[in-house]
Amino acid sequence: PLAVRSSSLLEDALDHPFAGVYGTKMIPNNQIDEDQRFQALCAAIRFVYAATYLKTAQDYFDGSGRDHAAEKMAVILQEVVGDRHGDRYYPVMSGVARSFNYYPSGAAKPTDGVVNLALGLGRQIVDGGLSWGYSPAYPAAPPPFADVGDRMRSTQTTFWSVNMGTPPPPDPMRETEYLERTDLEVAAADGVLDHLVSTYDPRSDRLRMGCAGVGPRVLDFARSWWVRPYR
Structure with missing residues (x-):
């Protein structure tokens, strides 16, 4: 799959950056017919350029007070990182790192920054969906939840993937034309959750790392077994 995305002068501006304002179109790029594949790519490029005119x-x-004529844009083609699971293609995890944390907890400081992780494509985070957040300086710190119930209510329950199966009806002006939003149980069937979740044990009212058990799952990326403090 390919990600067709914008690269403009104003996206990295220090004041009023335009990052995330324009669209990114992901396409499966798996059509047998080369002409169909090329036409899908051209349509995605046109969508990215047309996104500058959207409301x-x-x-x-x-x-922002910017002059429209000051914007200049190129289009970048990037390979989507991930693995194929049936008709779905997605990464085990994606993330967004920010250098400033407006809502630090515990010993973390705003200048320590914050990382948000999600299963599947990063659209889950960029669109403001539920994700797992932690301070890079204190990755093993307890999350700022009042109780287990609060944590279960705040966990990611769906994820985004690229649809590699039967193409949907053409809708070239829809950014998610070739994307699927799927329940977490589908990822469990794909076998990717073993190291990403904890499972609620109602007998002890605790979360236990891994998929063992039949209780609700919390996508906490197995707490912090794989992360090290960063300073």
């Missing part, structure tokens, strides 16, 4: 982008322009 959300125009409103952001107006709010």
Whole structure:
């Protein structure tokens, strides 16, 4: 699969950066017919350029006080990282790192930054969906939840993947044309959750690492078995 995304001058501006304002189109790039594959790529490129004229982008322009003529854009093609599971293609995890944390907890400071992790494509995080957050300086610190119930209510329950199966009806102006949003149980059937979740044990009212048990699962990336403090 390919990610067709924008690369513009204003996306990295220090004041009013336009990162995330324009669209990114992911395409399966698996059609047997080369012409169909090429046409799908061309349509994705046109979508990215056309995204500069969408109302959300125009409103952001107006709010930032930027001159529309100051924007210059190229289009980048990137290979989507992940693995294929049946008709779905997605990474085990994706993440977004920020250098400043507006809501630190415990011993963490705002300048320690924050990392958000999600199963599947990073659209889950970029769109403001539920994800697992932690401070890079204190990856093993207890999460800022009042109790186990609060943690279960705040966990990711769906994930995004690229649809590698039967193409959907053409909808070239929809950013998620070739994407699927799927329940977490599908990822369990794909066998990717073993090191990513903890399972609720109602007898002890605790979360136990791994998929063992039949209780609800919390996507906490097996707590911090794989992360080291970063400073």
